[in-house]
Amino acid sequence: MAGPAAMAWSSRQQSERTARAMTGGDPDHAPELMRRYGCAGCHTIAGITGADGQVGPPLTGLRQRVYIGGVANNSADNLVQWIVSPRTFSPRTAMPATGITEAEARDVAAYLYSR
Template identity: 45%
Template sequence: MPASLRFVLALLGLALIAAPISVSVLLGEEARAARVNAEAMTGGRVARGEAAVRRFGCTGCHAMSVLRGPSGLVGPPLSGIASRAEIAGSLANTPEHMVAWLRFPQQLRPGCGMPQQPMTEAEARDLAAYLYTLRSG
């Protein structure tokens, strides 16, 4: 095999290795930026929010495609909730409304299917931070 062909093949091989690495670096960077943004919006922590989702049993009623485990269909799916304009039908999807909804769904929509669980404001902010990392598309 001529040296020039070997060189071209070597370059191709390197490109094949480098492409998936750069894609995964970019995706990791995007996920990190989404976390930083969600925490700035809500004053909560994404990692604590993810743990709280499990503790409060939210997936018993809501599908969240990124989380394994039970995936209920009682409430609307929450995958992509960060990209929605409104929550619970009529509230603008702002961090303050989200925190209030998570703590007091029965006050905001009496009789709705979402139970009101004892929850501190800090826990609701963590949950909201986690939910705002769930973007569609």
């Protein structure tokens, strides 16, 4: 019989497969991207060393939320567009446009949806 560790690993693998399918991104690329583009400085992000920012909300459990940034319905496409151009959704948001590409944002979205 599988133990708790094996079950957690299996659950994580299923979450990653689902996130990849939803976003078209690769969550394995995201940790480096989130450090490079400054996400880790403003947000607390599970699994990212040093990502303990308090400017924006924690990004754990994002897949279960109803809204992204408090203004957009939570869908993979909206999340990707929010990451690329948050002011398109909310002109007064504190989240900056970082210069991240759509392909990179898909990787970040895949990571966030898998956690």
